[in-house]
Amino acid sequence: MFILNRVACVGGTVVPRCTALFVRHFSACRCLRSAKRRSPYSSVDSERYSSLVKSVMSSRISSQTPDTLQAEDEHVYGPVVKAATPSSRPETRVPKTLHPFLHFKETLETEEPESGPPARIVLNRADRPLVPSVTRILQQTLSPEQIFYLERWKRRMVAELGEEGFKEYSQNLFRQGKLFHSALEDILSSCATRENTNPPETSEYPPEVQGYLESISHVLSDVRAVRATESAVYHDTLNYLGILDCVACYRGVLCVIDWKTSEKPKPFLSNTYDNPVQLAAYAGALNNDANYKYQVEHGLIVVAYKDGSPAHAHQLSSELMLEYWNTWLIRLEECTEQRSRLASTSFEQKR
Template identity: 35%
Template sequence: MPFNINLLPHHHAKAVREYGKQYYVDAKGDRFPSVTTILNATKPQEDRDALFNWRNRVGVEEANRISGAASRRGTSTHKHIQRYLLGEDISCPDAAKPYWESLQSVLQDINEVRLVEGSVFHYDLTYAGRVDCVASYKGVPCVLDWKTADKPKGSAERLHDAPIQLAAYCGAVNQFYQEYGIQLNHAGVVVAVPGMQAEVFWFDPDKMMVYWQQWQKRIAEFWQRRGASKNDAN
């Protein structure tokens, strides 16, 4: 195995869906909205408009086909990365091979794997999520998020809310595993693209602080909207 595996205790929380929103249930039975649910509910209007216009432009059927294919390839690639990082020696599914080959330049710089597909909770800010990977990349402890794409993103702006999502995961990992001395302030989005080396968008502590502040605003907006909805219902 080319890297060390030093896993933190793994928590696989139950995921439940309600009215299109995803929640994670902890060991006590308490339920918390997922990071993606909060981000989707507070998505900027220009992002909503862009998605709506894209679906109209390509047609609903084609949009569903593209989204479905992207979801399947992403799931297949994630599962193979997960098995690899846990030390399992298995062959790569054909659907994931182009993306797996793209990731090789990144995987060789990974060491000290601490968490793979683990559920985390932030009890102070009341949210939860499932983290792709906590490990050291080029010697720096961080949270990593794996993504697949048919063509390069080119810039962090085209990642949309992914950096904010990573800041949320960093905060939750730091609180959830604080008794183990975990304190992460670096993160990376790794985009696997067929026929080329994966793109790595790396975020240092200064950038992560900016995204963390944005995340806190999105949480506040989410609960404010929830409160308004309840008041309207009453």
């Protein structure tokens, strides 16, 4: 039933009257009904684009090229959300003992040395059979996260290439790297002993390395005063050794130079993983080694590409080298602690 209020005028007086009306089949929805909007996608020919949708959804090749394995993992699975409270976050670790990066008994030379072949001190393992190398120390002190991504990469490569294929792939990478460093040593040595500093033609070297040499050609044009190539360094106080790639002036600054090869672009220093730590370790050993009469504060990491695309050159200032030197000291302490635990465990097992 619907109550309708009506008014009537009687002798100039307004008198309200109520009239009861019985209403059937009344619907408020009918009053609100409007024309249905047409979807802009309703007229799309879905059959025409079905193949495109399937190809996009099923493609195994990403349109992005992650710079690191971690970035690729986050691209596929999403970023890792860490909900650690401020009180539980690890504090920045510092070395227990701050060994100096520079050896203050030596002076920092800025003038170019006399012309002559660069130094090449051969590593004699027989003299120091138990001294760990920089590479070995870094391998033994990888973080759990680094180990995870390296193992995942290896499993993926084995799945694609098989065990034998992955072994052959690794051997080819090692062989190409060895040929590349051998060609570089020849180029740098010949430039140091010739008045003409232009490097020789890349056609003189194996085809496998010509792309890499073309890649670093613009870097080599800025390299002068080569002082050492493929030369051994030893830190007698911290007891470690290594073989550095090169010591030379790059754009007027004396640097320890590390030549790297890569299949993926590495435009940022962060893409080079532990290479800056390795470089700081070599420089610190050189500064403490009596075979070298000069000190080096700066570093340079050059990443070469097989397709000949311009190499990325990452120059490390003295401030950055000090930061990575402290990181190296921490890794060195971790390695020493690992060796102590292993020795203690071995001793307990023999008792």
